[in-house]
Amino acid sequence: MGNDENRWMKLFLDCVSELCDNNVKINLSHTDTIYILEEGVQVNGFWDDTDEKKLIFACAIGKPLTKWGPIFAHEFCHFLQWKDKEQIWYDYQSISVEESLKVYRNQPISQERLDFCLNTTREIELDCEKRAVRLFKKYKIPIDISNYIKGANAYIHFYNHIKKYRQWYPPGKMPYAKRKLREAASPRFYKDYSEIPPEMAELYKKYYPEKRNNKITV
């Protein structure tokens, strides 16, 4: 095993050990994605703390390590957020399943709640990505950190775009997979995420145009 794989392996073993210590069920699937029955979506991985007695960590590992390793780390950082229970975690918990489904399915919701749901999701993902970068640095993971942060920024700012245009990305068309969006994003975390930088805003509009049936408010 090469030195690079060894670093990843140390991170995985430590993470799995911590998950086990916290009675988390671990689902490492040898597939490209994992299907979530209740939501009818394919995902790369997830962290589920809706039931404290049934905590689940899942990651699809049937692809190259360079692809699933960062996702594993990202989902593990959602577990750390649950463990640390900072204010942002409580804010996120306050969003009901029904409410988040209204957001995702573009169903009527008040502008105030829509903003709260998406701002909170944006901030929890930002906190998660910052934790992931700290993890990569701690384990000296062979990964281009600047490029990773660019992708994270393209993903985090997407929540601002959704607030106005209600257009989710089609499967496999994630914002971080769009080269031009990545290039337009900063290689560092922004101080403030309340406004999308203009160049990126134009690209989001191009790739994810406004939903024709945009039922923003009730």
Ligand SMILES: [Zn+2]
């Ligand atoms: Zn996440």
